[in-house]
Amino acid sequence: MPSLPTRTLFTQLVDDAAVFPPGNFSLSEAIDRRSARRGTPASDFVGPLLLPPRLIDEALEDHSGLVITVVGRRETPLDEVIAAAENVADAAGHALSGLEVAAVDGWEKALDLSVPVAVEVPAGAAGRDLLPGIADHEGQVIAKLRTGSTPANDVPSVPDTAAFITECVQLGIAFKLTGGLHRAIAHTAGDHATGAEEQYGFLGILLAVQAALLGGDVSAALTDRDETSVTDAIRAMSEADAMTVRNVFTSFGCCDVFDPIHDLAALGLIPERNA
Structure with missing residues (x-):
């Protein structure tokens, strides 16, 4: 039986974006799902609950003790995001794990809360031009890239995604991703009727980061669809x-955290009971 990779690769890799599209779980459903996972092996893979400012007051009425990252999109006023995060920080029994903000003027005000801040940059050269400013904050801030399509944006191209990862590695900054990473292996989603879309696999992102660190072919890692090739490379990673x-690829947001967990189990990378 093939060996299992180090669990470090997957610990808190998946942030819980249950209330965001396309999952669109209600807040009560999202909290119930977290409560059901608590104390199970699957909980090791899942990070904080990602919530928009509009749901914070309702979330703070819950008595289960939530670990929350407040997420503001480009259309959300920055002051609204910060105010919601302050409410979480001040709430007894809950914990503020971070903020995610768009790269808008004044985003640095989010640093006043002294928690990790992720700054979402657009794909392409315009986004990469913002990365040196993130690097100036010496580990207080990480970059964020949207890897799933939205009505306004397509999935970023392989060259743009590879360049983003390479630039982050070269500048010494960490990043997180959001959208589209439900599956472990790169694949084509949809069909001719709904519109086919090329999507990345989260294992390919891990291997792309390793390639960038070692001076390898980042684009090849992102596009590798051979399960054996990908899983063998994942198993070969040492703890170090x-x-x-x-430390570079911190996490990705996913609306149904069991999708990536089930994929890992199906590929034999975690024990089936963990899923």
Whole structure:
């Protein structure tokens, strides 16, 4: 039986974006799902609950003790995001794990809360031009890139995604991703009727980071669809390799955290009971 990779690769890799599209779970459903996972092996893979400012007051009425990252999109006023985060920070029994803000003028005000801040940059050269400003904050801030399509944006191209990862590695900054990463292996989603879309796999992102760190072919890692090739490379990572890669690629948001967990189990990378 093939060996299992180090668990460090997957610990808190998946942030819980249950209330965001396309999952669109209600807040009560999202909290119930978290409560059901608590104390199970699957909970090791899942990070904080990602919530928009509009749901914070309702979330703080829950008595289960939530770990929350407040997420503001480009259309959300920055002051509204910060005010919601302050409410979480002040709420007894809950914990503010971070903020996610768009790269808008004044985003640096989010640093006043002294929690990790992720700044979402657009794909392409315009987004990469913002990365040196993130690097200036010496580890207080990470970059965020949207890897799933939206009505306004397509999935970023392989060259743009590879360049983003490479630039982050070269500047010494960490990043997180959001959207489109439900599956472990790169694949084509949809069909001719609904519109086919090329999507990345989260294992390919891990391997792309390793390639960038070692001077390898980042684009090839992002586009590798061979399950054996990808899983063998994942299994070959040492504990030190895994820690180095995860210090760069911190997490990705997913609306149904069991999708990536089930994929890992199906590929034999975690025990079936963990899923």
